[in-house]
Amino acid sequence: MPSVERVVVVPRPVEKVWDYLTDFTTTEEWDPPTVTTVRTSGDGGVGTTYRNVSSFLGHETEVEYRVIASVPHELFELTGSAAGVDLRDTLRFSEQDGVTTVRYRSELTPHGVGKLASPVVKGGLELLANQVAQKIEERLLLL
Known part of the structure; x- marks a missing residue:
């Protein structure tokens, strides 16, 4: 199961960082492969659904x-399904003296034919994780 984790630290209050990143429609601003993200049901809490269209490896x-989990200012977790892969994105938040740390972990579980692309996906995922962390930091510094 390919996975990546990155840590972003910004001098912003956890409330602002939480509000921004847990409105998952903002992925259009900080997740480079995202083309669109639309909330399809819910209020942003557990059970809320989103439709995301992304471009990855062409x-x-x-x-x-x-x-699937939402603990204000601490934990936000989503699962997703696409053709050939299951996804899990976990964001953990902590704050000390007005500085917020975000730990962003993304896991992919390929199935069926998707398993054949695992080595290629892992390399692409590492590169993408670096780009995502950079964009998250850039966007959070604008808050």
């Missing part, structure tokens, strides 16, 4: 995400 994919 292929456009639609993912249906569902929020």
